[in-house]
Amino acid sequence: MKKLQLSIIAIFLGITLLAQAPQSFKYQGVARNAEGVAITNSPIGLQFSIIANNVNGSTVYSETFTSNSNGAGVFNLNIGEGNVQSGNFQEIDWGNDSYFLKVEMDISGGSSYIEMGTSQLLSVPYSLYTASIYVHYSNDTLYIGDQYVVISGGGGPPAGTVTDYDGNIYETVEIGTQTWMKENLRSLHYADGSVIDEVYAYEDNESYVSDYGRLYTWTAAMKLSKNTLERAQGICPEGWHVPSKDEAETLQDYLGGHMEAGGKMKETGFTYWEDPNTGATNESEFSSRGAGQRGQTGNYTNLMRSFNIWTSTDNEDKAYHMSNLFNSDNTAFELHTKTIGWSVRCVKD
Numbered sequence: 001m002k003k004l005q006l007s008i009i010a011i012f013l014g015i016t017l018l019a020q021a022p023q024s025f026k027y028q029g030v031a032r033n034a035e036g037v038a039i040t041n042s043p044i045g046l047q048f049s050i051i052a053n054n055v056n057g058s059t060v061y062s063e064t065f066t067s068n069s070n071g072a073g074v075f076n077l078n079i080g081e082g083n084v085q086s087g088n089f090q091e092i093d094w095g096n097d098s099y100f101l102k103v104e105m106d107i108s109g110g111s112s113y114i115e116m117g118t119s120q121l122l123s124v125p126y127s128l129y130t131a132s133i134y135v136h137y138s139n140d141t142l143y144i145g146d147q148y149v150v151i152s153g154g155g156g157p158p159a160g161t162v163t164d165y166d167g168n169i170y171e172t173v174e175i176g177t178q179t180w181m182k183e184n185l186r187s188l189h190y191a192d193g194s195v196i197d198e199v200y201a202y203e204d205n206e207s208y209v210s211d212y213g214r215l216y217t218w219t220a221a222m223k224l225s226k227n228t229l230e231r232a233q234g235i236c237p238e239g240w241h242v243p244s245k246d247e248a249e250t251l252q253d254y255l256g257g258h259m260e261a262g263g264k265m266k267e268t269g270f271t272y273w274e275d276p277n278t279g280a281t282n283e284s285e286f287s288s289r290g291a292g293q294r295g296q297t298g299n300y301t302n303l304m305r306s307f308n309i310w311t312s313t314d315n316e317d318k319a320y321h322m323s324n325l326f327n328s329d330n331t332a333f334e335l336h337t338k339t340i341g342w343s344v345r346c347v348k349d
Contacts, residue, residue: 026077026207027078028075028076029075030069030072031069031073031075043067044106045065045066045105045110046075046077047105047111047113048065048103050089051102052098053097054100055118059087065082070274070275072270102117104116162181162240162348164237166188171183173285173286175251175286176250180346182285182287184213184289184291184309184343184344185236185343186214187214190223190235191236191238198216202294204300212291215292215343217338217339217340218310218340218342221235221344222242235344235346240346241346242312243311244311246313248311248320249333251286255284259330262331264286267287268280268281272304274290274304276327278325278326288324290306291306293340305326306323306325307323308321308322308342308343318335318336318337319338321334321342
């Protein structure tokens, strides 16, 4: 029997934040055979064990999954949400010990597992311990729960970034005459602190938010029922706004037009896009990712396959969005119903 390899892209990509902590953390990997060939579009049987103290310590929690790899051999799952074999994930005292994760796999999708290795869990899972605390930074004041501290002379966020009301910091990039966020918006609040309705995490799973941002209906993105302003701030931080169709077309034209702009905008590789990720060079550093969408019925589709951002330009019950796809280097503009959930990228005023 050939020895299998498990190539880890990123073990801890995010945290599932529900009503109470702890809950789960996201795990992403690539399965390859001994020749280094990805095991694609196949069911993968997996068993995870959390071990205390050292690699040979006692198992405090164990669970199994059957996960399907995509066309690049990538699989995604949330540790803490599998079929429990022993222990209680919510009773693990993350702050009181060292913990290790043992991974076992069965390429046939069954339970004849082969051990793939054991590695120490580092900082990200421990943040589950504080998952229920709300943190917000504004005007050199850091708010933690119902407490706050003034950071005198803090100077605000790092250069080349912008911060939303929730304290999320986004990198920015200058492309031609425009300055864009190079990350999808993740905010749950408007700039005035009011709560955003009709905002979603892909598959209602918070662990996707750090990589792909959130999905918003057009009405949520605009914070108004009609586009009455040329520069509609909508959901964006102060000094930024939801791009109009004209502004998004300016970006497209600067990158060579709709036949090639998509490739220049897409992140390279297969971490955030499915194979073949056609034409991806990301030479613009716009760094689009396949964040997918939320349909009108609440179904989620096209993760790692499509990038869609709202524009502020509408036409009665529909609005324009800009898109690019995993199997094309084109960009496109289409009118769609405002109740679909898509990403938002803000452009600087």
